[in-house]
Amino acid sequence: MKFTLSWLREHLETEASLEQITTTLSAIGIEVEGIHDPAAELAMFRIARVIEAVQHPNADRLRALRVDLGDGKEYSVVCGAPNARTGMVGVAALPGAYIPGTGITLKVGEIRGVKSEAMMLSAREMGLGDDHSGIVDLPADAPVGARYVDYAGLDDPVIEIKVTPNRGDALSVRGIARDLAAAGLGTLKPWDVAPVTPAYPSPLRWRIEDPRACTWVLGRAVRGVRNGPSPKWLQERLTAIGLRPINALVDVTNFFTFAYGRPLHVFDVAKVAGPDLSMRMARAGEELVALNGKSYELTEEDGVIADANGVEALGGVIGGEHSGCDEGTTECFIECALFDPVRIALSGRRHDVRTDARSRFERGIDPALLPKALDAATHMIIELCGGEASEVSAAGAEPAWARNATLRFERIRNLGGLDLPDDEAVRRLTALGFCTVARETDRVTVAVPPWRNDVAGAGALAQDSALPADRAKAAAEGCAAVEPECDLVEEVLRLGGLDAVPAVSLPLASPVPRPALSAKQARAALARRVLAARGMQDCVTYGFLARGQAALFGETPDSLQLENPIASDLDQMRPTPVASLAMAAARNAARGFADVALAEIGGAYRDPANGSSQLAVAAGLRAGLTGANWAAPA
Incomplete structure (x- = not known):
């Protein structure tokens, strides 16, 4: 999971530095996997004004610029960007700066006879996107000489953590803030949510047909919404942690998933065949075209959300494409539900769907948070998209979680x-x-x-059924x-x-350590060394071969014939490893390498009716001409 430092500070009142926070997280059992600090990478980049831009005297596609970086000097810059012009404000790098988008460290150079003392940068060269159609074009009032990271608000480190399967609460920014506050690194800020006053009856109502699919669900509609792009602050927050902003309604649900560990889903009311939304198990033959564009064949073990026309979402895992919210949505319906963690994990694994919602539901989420989360999400949607809220539709009941x-x-x-x-x-x-x-x-x-x-x-305590x-x-x-x-x-x-937990050694079972190898293992190791000392190469071969070949070396009883061999000519357990070594020598001779010395410690198989069915055998085989030493002929 990823989150920004500023996002954490919205929940945690603290003066702790980034280093203190990350060190404390690792100390209390929440492993920090990485820290991405754009300010460190972009610290040397300054806002610059192009004083003059003229055609390069010796190159048609280059421009010669005179640039002001706010330090009282003028810098000569050779630039190939088509949008470079006199008076524009952009971002410049001086010699010695590392350019993350290209992996180079900038030096003073001369390009076609014109000195270049700095570099005007595109977004891709700064590692801030894929746009390299031209250099960054800033507003005219951007402060020349200021650090670009400060101006653009990029001085916000992103922290990535690894969360163990038992800590579903740590998959939220608020959960992380709570742990840090408890560890003495600040104070957890209160989160107060005012109740929502309903303006009209809900156009959709919940119905739980099968409690295996869902135990408790709440929902509320908001009509009169204008679903365009989300505000800049929300887009930047999602982009920083690797999410793609989609639209305001969807972005709100993603925000709550990461901020409070409470996955939500929004339906477009106009696309739902109402008035009932059912929590039930999928039926044979049903399919879902999901929000990721893929189609999934559902099984009767999958819990789904369905309307009168069929499945609209794989509950707790992924929503359906048909009823998703887009720019044309004017009334949405917010789903806030509680699902069985094991069923969610099995459904996600069965269909190979990995989503942020699944990762939280399968670990278990706060069962008491539903009403508060629904009110908070409603307030946020109305604030960003306008509209008015309906009454709450509910089904099931809050589970008895108190213990x-x-x-x-x-x-x-x-x-x-x-x-x-x-x-x-x-x-x-x-x-x-x-x-x-x-x-x-x-x-x-x-x-x-x-x-x-x-x-x-x-x-879960797995007990032997035969236990009294x-x-x-x-x-x-x-x-x-x-x-x-x-x-x-x-x-x-x-x-x-x-x-801080003291290290304590385990008690010794005996002052004299036990042998590392058993007698059988020691004999096998000795045999392998002796064979290797005789100049033989250690081999590992199959324990089975063709029945006709095996018959040349010993008995081939039916009890040792394979019912499902990996190949038709490997259908019999071998009577001795010598057979396998002989076949290996033959393959080498057929390829022009007739002089071999091979050895193997392996199994020899006998009819179980005659006693031991498997013997450990040390076998060696020489073929061809072998010299006694380097000075004697073969």
């Missing part, structure tokens, strides 16, 4: 090896959103927040008691930095 977990303070020392004051352990949990339910001398019981579905969850009922029950109860406590220990430890 408690107990931590015995001694377990921090026993499991984590860290001697931490009890009050500090409670403080760390509270900072993460865990509320104290009961506090005793040796333990604390906390309420788990809804966004941490990985703590004290139901889990009393033992199975005891094991399940023990698992339910131990795992939540281990989750809390992990949270307490990581917030202090994983590097």
Whole structure:
């Protein structure tokens, strides 16, 4: 996941530097994969004014410029851009600057007899896009001499993190800010959302036909919207993290996916065959043409969103092309739903669809966030696109997510090896959103927040069906008691930095280490060395060959014939590795290399009815003429 530093600061009140933030993230278990800082790459580029642009005296396609970079000097620049003209304002680089789009470091040069002391830059040369039709053309009032990154607002580093499968809450900017605040790097800013006042009944209503497809869903329409390009700030925010802005309605849903870890989807009401939108399982033969332009054959194990005409979306994974919002949309319907993580993961894997929505739903999202997220998205759509909101349409019910977990303070020392004051352990949990339910001398019981579905969850304990009922029950109860406590220990430890956990060596089973190799492995290694010392090349061959060839070297019982061979002439398990080596020697001789010395440690196969069915054999074979030494004839 990627996010910008300024986006993080919208949720986190902090004075911490970029280095402090990234170091803390890695210390608390959120691995930082990379940092892209445009300001560092573009720091040497300055806004410049072209004082004069004339035709190059010795080249038809070049222009000779005199350029002002705001330092009181004039620079001679040779430029091939067709839009270079007198009076224009652009971006220039001086000698010593690295040009990311071309990979060169600029030097003073002479082009066709005219000195070039700087370079006017295109967007592609700065690594800011693919446009190289001409040099960047800035407004006339752009401050000459100022850094371009400051003027263009590019001094905003992009941080990329790797999120483990259990941390769905960390796939959001707000979730990252919450962790950093709990680690002492600032304060989490409040997020208050005012309720939306409805202006008309919802034109669409939800219906859950199968709870496997969805457990709870909310929706609200907004009519009178003007769906054009999203504002510059939103486009820049999405572009910075690698997303392509589409239109205002779609961009809002992408914004909420990354800002709050809450995937949304918008339908064009005019394209939906209403009034019902159904959450159900797909039917045999149904297909979906998705937003990525691909068509998917659905199975009866896929949960879908459907209208009267058929499937409109693969629930929680990807929307359909037919009902998507475009510039002609005047009324949209916002979907905010809760899906089963396992079913989402299986559907995404089955159809090989990887989306930002899938990556969050399959990890589990905050089940209590739906009403607040729907109100916040409605406010944002009305702010950007205008219009008025309908009543909320709902189906299903909020799941019973509330649960408690107990931590015995001694377990921090026993499991984590860290001697931490009890009050500090409670403080760390509270900072993460865990509320104290009961506090005793040796333990604390906390309420788990809804966004941490990985703590004290139901889990999955695979038990042997032959296990006696009393033992199975005891094991399940023990698992339910131990795992939540281990989750809390992990949270307490990581917030202090994983590097603060003392290193403890595992106890030695014996003062004398066990042999690294078994007796059989040692014999095989010795045999291989002896054969190699005799000048033989170690081979690895198939354990099967043609039945007629195998019969030349031993018995070929039917019990050792392959039912499904990889090739028709490899249908019998070999009686000895010598057979395979002989065939290899024959292939070498047929290709003009008759002098070989081959060896193999491999299997020889016997009829299981006669005892051991597989023997380990060391075999060697020489063919052709071999010299005793380099000085003697063959």
